[in-house]
Amino acid sequence: xxxxxxxxxxxxLSLAQATPLAxxxxxxxxxxxxxxxxxxxxxxxxxxxxxxxxxxxxxxxxPRARHYTGFVRELKEYIATQARSAERSAPIARMxxxxxxxxxxxxxxxxxxDANGALAPTLAALYARENGFSAxxxxxxxxxxxxxxxxxxxxxxxxxxxxxxxxxxxxGARFVLIxxxxxxxxxPRSSMSRTLNxxxxxxxxxxxxxxxxxxxxxxxxxES
Numbered sequence: 001x002x003x004x005x006x007x008x009x010x011x012x013l014s015l016a017q018a019t020p021l022a023x024x025x026x027x028x029x030x031x032x033x034x035x036x037x038x039x040x041x042x043x044x045x046x047x048x049x050x051x052x053x054x055x056x057x058x059x060x061x062x063p064r065a066r067h068y069t070g071f072v073r074e075l076k077e078y079i080a081t082q083a084r085s086a087e088r089s090a091p092i093a094r095m096x097x098x099x100x101x102x103x104x105x106x107x108x109x110x111x112x113x114d115a116n117g118a119l120a121p122t123l124a125a126l127y128a129r130e131n132g133f134s135a136x137x138x139x140x141x142x143x144x145x146x147x148x149x150x151x152x153x154x155x156x157x158x159x160x161x162x163x164x165x166x167x168x169x170x171x172g173a174r175f176v177l178i179x180x181x182x183x184x185x186x187x188p189r190s191s192m193s194r195t196l197n198x199x200x201x202x203x204x205x206x207x208x209x210x211x212x213x214x215x216x217x218x219x220x221x222x223e224s
Contacts, residue, residue: 011100012100012101012102013032013033013034013040013099013100013101013102013106014033014101014102015030015033015040015042015101015102015103015106016102016103018030018031018033021039021119022119023044024044024161025044025047026043026044026047026051026070027041027042027043027044027047027179028041028042028043028044028103029041030042030106031111032108035108036111037110037111037169038096038108038109038110038111039108039109039110039111039119040099040101040106040107040108040109041071041106041107041108041109041179042101042103042104042105042106042107043067043068043103043104043105045103045104047067048067048104051067052066052067068105070179070182071098071105071107073156073181073182073183073184074093074095074107074179074181074182075095075097075098075107076182076183077092077153077154077181077182077183078090078092078093078094078095078181079095080154081151081152081153084151084152085150085151085152088147088150088151089147089170089171090147090148090151090153091144091147091148091151091153091174091175091176091177092153092176092177092178092181093109093110093112093168093176093177093178093179094109094110094168094169094170095107095108095109096108096109096110109178110168110169111168112164112166112167112168112176112178113166113167113168114166114167115173119164119166120164120165120166120167120176121164121165121166122160122161122162122163122164122165123137123141123160123161123163123164123165123175123212124160124161124212124215124216126165127160127212127216127218128216128217128218131218132218140165140174140175141175141209143174143175144163144174144175145201145202145205147174148177148201148205149198149201149202152194152197152198153177153181153201154181154182154183154190154191154197155177155180155181155200155201155204156180156181156182156183156184157179157180157184157204158177158180158204158205158207158208159180159208159211159212160208160211160212160215160216162177162178162179162180163175163176163177163178163208164176164178
């Protein structure tokens with residue numbers, strides 16, 4: 001991964017000295033320095049080295065986009081939902097494009113925000129705050145799943161930390177999948193069959209709910 005030292009050219013956004021808004025297993029998320037409504041996702045250098053470096057498994061080095069394969073997948077899926085379901089807003093992050101940064105290539109997405117303009121809370125945070133599956137969470141999750149199925153979104157990964165509850169320029173408050181969408185299989189079975197894709201989405205949704213209950217402690221439980 002190309003990382004610039006010193007003063008990068010004006011066309012390259014400077015993020016290295018900024019504090020990330022969020023840090024995941026593979027990526028860091030930064031506020032876009034020039035656009036308040038956008039965030040930039042960049043790959044973590046340590047994750048790139050461990051997963052795609054010289055000692056990585058051979059098949060990780062096969063894709064031409066290497067560690068940016070996830071960027072390609074999410075951009076492609078966003079474009080696919082626009083092509084196939086333009087009349088309905090799919091509950092996935094709105095992709096803007098890519099940009100060069102001093103931390104490597106960055107994926108720009110519209111920020112999903114809360115009522116105060118801050119990053120929207122994750123489902124995990126909302127679940128803990130609401131002390132479980134409140135009526136709000138249940139109804140909004142039902143709408144989230146219905147929208148995923150109606151827009152035939154291909155979901156590769158779904159968990160309580162990559163689903164957030166907030167608004168963007170397309171819609172008011174709702175659950176939005178901020179990453180993990182797009183076809184991951186070598187044989188694109190979800191792309192080939194809408195029925196199979198719906199089955200897979202329901203399976204991932206069920207597993208996500210089970211993981212949420214198992215992994216996220218409730219405020220009420222901590223107080224007792």
